Amino acid sequence: MSKLTISGIQQIGIGVPDVYSAWKLYREYFGVNTKIFDECAVADIMSPYMGGVERERHAILAVNLQGGGGFEIWQHLTTPPHPANFDILPGDLGIFACKIKCKNVLETHSFFANKQADISPIYKDCQENDFFYFRDVYKNIFQLVKSDDWFIDQHKPTGGTFGVMIGTNDMEKSINFYATLLGYDTLISDKTDIFEDFSFLGTPNNRFRRVLLTHGKKREGVFSRLLTTSKIELVQALDRQNVYKIYEGRMWGDMGFIQLCFDITNMSQLEKQCEKAGYPLTIDSRKKNNKFDMGKATGDFAYNEDPSGTLIEYVETKKIPVLKKLGIYLNIKRFNPNKPIPDWILKLLRFMEEK
Secondary structure: OOOOEEEEEEEEEEEOOOHHHHHHHHHHHHOOOEEEEEEEEEOHHHHHHOOOOOOEEEEEEEEOOOOOEEEEEEEEOOOOOOOOOOOOOOOOEEEEEEEEEEOOHHHHHHHHHHOOOEEOOOEEOOOOOEEEEEEOOOOOEEEEEEOOOOOOOOOOOEEEEEEEEEEOOOHHHHHHHHHHHHOOOEEEEEEEEEOHHHHOOOOOOOEEEEEEEEOOOOOOOOOHHHHOOOEEEEEEEOOOOOOOEOOOOOOOOOOEEEEEEEEEEOHHHHHHHHHHHOOOOOEEHHHHOOOEEEOOEEEEEEEEEOOOOOEEEEEEEEEEEEEHHHOEEEEHHHOOOOOOOOHHHHHHHHHHEOO
């Protein structure tokens, strides 16, 4: 039997009012132009997070072949998607920013500025690397950060999802969760201060504790070369009077960053480890024999929650299209689950790019 393996961040879920408009925007800014699936279906198994009701949705999963996780762009069809009824601020519980990898921060900043995007000044991180923020038309925040880990070079300014910034109300429990279950066991930085960059995000005079983590062990697994390395930044507000749960009173799939998804192998072993750590799976497609089937991309999926209630998804992929127009699909079960798929095979995905 194969061991539990985490290939990396597969995607970040983003709830939007119109899936095609959002995908066009994210192709323009983040180069996520390789479409893995595009499907409308009833999300029946997720009803516990949708008011106990089965609801129809439209989802597109798209990736940037330069490297990094993808975007699962998600639109409610049964009911209009709702935004938060408050301004989401650093420290609010859940995912409040998505990290995007880029090769040259200064050049990427100019690229965004030329598009008259809503961007911050350039700041320095704890390692003296440049970064900046981008606020999209849906008020989602993206942090553009430097990375030296890439799959291929397509001359795009950015790659895909490099990590997230997550608000927590219990820093020690959150550190333990991401280290124990997801391998983010290496501390890059742990600082408490008033941070200049948070002024752009609406909290100019508040103190925070910020902990930046990465995985000390290089990711393994079938998609690890494409998904590359990643980082998790945990943020705890220390003197804000009101800290909100970002999805309080709203449904899975409503507007914003819905979940963080990891590509894994051996769901049974994952289930045992989550149970042992005290964070049991809350959704498990195997229990209903309900694999995801997104336009011939298939697999098992499950969810649990981190200590502050952030939704974490786990996907064990069984099959994906590589030359969909020719009916050619990649059967993941034919490969060693603990080793990367040969690069030349994944590079075939370029034939599914949206120009």
